[in-house]
Amino acid sequence: MATLVGGVAATLSTASFAPQAWKIIKTRHTKDISTGMYTLTVVGFALWFAYGVLLGQWPLMASNGICLLLSAFILGMKLLPPSGKRAVAETLDPREEA
Numbered sequence: 001m002a003t004l005v006g007g008v009a010a011t012l013s014t015a016s017f018a019p020q021a022w023k024i025i026k027t028r029h030t031k032d033i034s035t036g037m038y039t040l041t042v043v044g045f046a047l048w049f050a051y052g053v054l055l056g057q058w059p060l061m062a063s064n065g066i067c068l069l070l071s072a073f074i075l076g077m078k079l080l081p082p083s084g085k086r087a088v089a090e091t092l093d094p095r096e097e098a
């Protein structure tokens with residue numbers, strides 16, 4: 001039962017960053033995203049990932065590695081100038097020409 005609960009928790013925690021990342025790609029806006037919160041989140045996931053590596057625990061490495069990538073993407077988009085955000089978003093989700 002503990003493995004099931006842990007697996008569901010890891011899956012939901014990991015997936016929780018995807019809607020925010022997709023919204024940024026679609027809207028090309030990050031004005032309301034907290035730089036401080038995402039900086040702390042990225043550092044936290046990097047440390048959790050390192051902890052998993054040190055313990056040799058692949059579930060910790062996998063879930064926190066994916067969270068690290070998604071949260072780092074969100075932070076990176078927040079820190080990019082508007083032209084950079086548009087370029088990345090256009091690469092990932094090209095808008096149709098009118």
